[in-house]
Amino acid sequence: MIKIYNTLTRQKEVFEPLEAGRVKMYVCGPTVYNYIHIGNGRSTVAFDTIRRYFEYRGYEVNYVSNFTDVDDKIIRVAKEVGKTAPEIAEQFIQAFEEDTSALAVKPATLHPRVMDHIPDIIDFIQVLIDKEYAYAIDGDVYYRTRRFKDYGKLSDQSIDELEVGASQRTGGEQQIKEDPLDFALWKKAKEDEIFWASPWGNGRPGWHIECSVMANKHLGDTIDIHGGGQDLEFPHHENEIAQSEAKTGHPFANYWMHNGFVTIGEMDEKMSKSLGNFVTVHEMVQQKDPQVLRFFLASTHYRRPIRFSDATFKEAETNLNRLKITDENAQFRLKDAKDQLAEDADKLAQWQTLVTNFTKEMDDDFNAANGITVVYEMAKWLNVYSQQADVSAVVLQKVLADYHEILSVFGIYVKQDLIDEEIEALIVERNQARKEKNFARSDEIRDLFKEKGIVLEDTPQGTRWRREG
Known part of the structure; x- marks a missing residue:
């Protein structure tokens, strides 16, 4: 039974999906005008881990995460470098996909883009105008x-609290709005900026309307989970709720989830581009x-802040290395394992207790810190078992399968050595792929061998191989 801390109700609630066994999940994606920094990456990784845990627990997840590909920042960067806004957006969408792939983030079920949804946005806004939730003025x-x-x-x-803050803002926009609290759904086109035609004149969407439209179109009037960083709670997500529920008359999302920041420096400042204290994922990978x-x-x-420093990163490196060494030791013992032993049932029962404990911790609002603590206990158990004089193949195969599956929840995949027979079979497959001009598969096998430290030599007598070192 999974429990989620719901920002909307400020308490943990039992997760009850709209459809049994299925999760409709929308997570706000990046505004693509630069490489994502580690703080942005934290949100992407956090919700990828949550998605992976849902799948581990047997759910089918329809995971939608957008790209904001038209925005003031994108337009500014495009002007600075002499490119168009779509060119800048495409450049950094590709960079996002490459960098998050390096972090083993699964592609979303769908990555909708704002520019592909302009007619939907215009239709959505028109409904709000018709219902008198919105008004047009001078474009x-x-x-x-x-x-x-x-x-x-x-x-x-x-x-009333919000009105006090809004009344302190000044500027041209505040002069023309009916109320200082009102926010833009459509922005009148400025000179030399990208625009689209609309019933109100040439312009482009406001930021908040984009996610409402894309979530509504691709997931329906009501979704199970809406997620994003804590900085999006207000005003972005607040405005999404107002727009969406005004249009449909239904709750927008049943559960709202927000991840904590990555902090940096002695003062534990939030990592952000505006403060200039960021490290990009692109650099790090x-x-x-x-x-x-x-x-x-x-x-x-996911809800707690993470402090980024050389020390905390080194600690993560040390802990991950221990988990991988545990796997390597157990894989090595498989080579001399007995088919089975009399103690197998008892050992498997001990292991199952650990698996159950892992599920219990992660079911509690995806508590990865406690879940990882159980994984460390699993590694300790596996190390002790691997050091026995006799080990069972039945136990090791079951334990390693579970261990790998649980590590994959966190996006961690251990490298497994290829045995000689597998290498020979892959060489045959590679040679056949080359004959059939299936170069994609041939290159895939070549890259796998490179990753495993296996060197191929194509000779007139056939392909030979050897292990490096």
Whole structure:
């Protein structure tokens, strides 16, 4: 029974999906104008881990995470470097996919883009206008925040508190709005900026409307889970609720989940581009083992902050290495394992207790820190068992299968050595693939051999192989 801390209700609740065995999950993706930093990567990894745990528990997850590919920041960068906004967006979407792939993040079921949904956004806004939740003025369209009676329920703020803050803001936009609290749904086009035609004139979407539209189109009026970083709780997610529920008349999401920040420096400042204190994932995966960065980001409870430093990263590296050495030792013992032993049932019962403990901890709001503690206990158990004079293949095969599956929840995959027979079979398959000009499969096998430290030599007498070192 999985329990989730729901930001909306500020308490843990038993997860009850809209459809038995299925999860509809929307997670706010990046605005693609630069490489993502480790703080952005933390959100991506956190929700990938949550998705993986749902799948480990047998759920089918429809996981949607968007790309914001039109935005003030994208337009600014495009002007600075002499490119178009779509070119900048495409460049950094590709970078995001490469960097998150290095972190073993599974591609979303769908990665919708704003530019592909402009007609849907216009239709959505028109419904809000027709319902008098929005109004057009001089080419802009604004949402009437005060008309949505539950505004502030996610961030636990009253409309009066919000009004005080809004009244202190000045500027041209504040002069034309009906109310300082109102926010933009559609922005009138500026000179030399990308735009689309609409009933209100040329322009482009406001930020908040994008996720409401894409979540509604691809997951329905009500979804199970909406996630993102803590910084999105207000105003972005608050505004999404107001827009979506005003349009559909139904709850937007049943569970709201927000991950904690990555902090850096002696003052534990939030890592952010605006503060200039960030380290990009792109840099890190080129300089360090991406698996260590993944483990560092995945092994803390998603709601807690993570302090990034040389010391904390080194600690993650040490702990991950121990887990991998445990696997290597157990894999080695498989070579001389007995078919089975009299004590197998007792050993498997001990192991199952650990597996149950892991599930218990992770079921409690995806508590990765406690879950990893159980994994360390599993590694200790496996090390002790591997040092016995006699070990059972039945036990080792079952334990290693579970161990690998549980590590994969955190996006960690251990390298397993290929035995000679597997190498020979893959060489035959590679040679056949080359004859059939299936170069994709041939290259895939070549890369696998390279990863495993196996060197191939193509000679007139056939392909020979040897292990490096």
